[in-house]
Amino acid sequence: MDDPQGRFARANQLIDEEPRSADAAPGAIGRLERLCSALSRALPATGVGLSLLTDVNQGGTIAVSGPASRALEELQFTHGEGPCIDAYASRRPVLVADLLAHGLPRWPGYAPAAHEHGVRAVFAFPLQVGAARAGALDVYRDEPGPLSEEALNQAFTFADLAMDVLVDGQNGSEQSHPAMDLDDVLAYRVEVYQAQGMVMVDLGVSIDEAMARIRGYAYAQDRYISDVAKDIVSGRIRLDRDTP
Structure with a gap:
């Protein structure tokens, strides 16, 4: 018989036991980083990432198991497509056991790029509670094949715990974390929104076109969108109408 309380307790124990790195982020962000690392070890998986999104398809990465x-x-935000974006939009898990066979028709930009990074299967689990949505938790594997029933249960459990941290800033395994809500976490990505507004004004284009310009530049320069956005906000980069 399934024991949800036992699964949550065990998952929290794994997160608590995950080592804290010297440069770990404080508070809830740091716990989400340990959550990603703990899940990556538990499955096992090549890696785990957690990204936030909004209804206008903006957002970004806030916690990962490694570089x-x-x-x-970040590839998903550069290409504007991918498993976490679909999981958020559909409110359902996206389970792609063979990235090239089933992901390429779905994500013509993201799938080959992820494959070049060694990904052969990817699984995304929406972060949601009731009507509230926040983003998705992604699991990457370096060989094709579905997740076992036990692995799926673990992933769902960790996704639920991640949502708890985002909404409450705390969970049952630790006494307290700094108060944190979704607006606080989205502020972690404020440069992207600022850069988008600056490009929109500079080029006289729509907000969607501004994001497309930033994505295009990041892709052409093989850089993260977040890093390009910081350079735009600081004035180190200024896009013009001829920028790819």
Whole structure:
């Protein structure tokens, strides 16, 4: 018989036991980073990432199990497509056991790029409670094949715990974290929104076109959107109408 309380307790224990790195983010962000690392070890998986989104398809990565996972998460925002975006939009898990066979028709930009990074299967689980949505948790594997029933249960459990941290800023395994809500976490990505507004004004284009310009530049320069956005906001980069 399934024991939800036992699964949550065990997942929290794995997160608590995950080592804290010297440069770990504080508070809830740091716990989400350990959540990603703990899940990556527990499945096992090549990597785990957690990204937030909004209804206008904006957002970004806030926690990963390692640098490779961050690159994979950012690819989705560079291409404007991918498993976490679909999981958020559909409110359903996106389970792609063979990335090239089933992901290429769905994500013609993201799938080959992720494949070049060694991904052969990807699974995305929406972060949601009731009508509230926040983003998705992604699991990457370096060989094709579905997740087992136990692995799926673990992933769903960790996704629920991630949503708890985002909404409450705390969970049952620790006494307290700094108060944190979704607006606080989205502020972690404020440069992207600022850059989008600046490009919109500079070029006299729509907000969607401004994001497309930023994505195009990031793709052409092989950089993360978040890094390009910081350079736009600081004035180190200024896009013009001829920028790819």
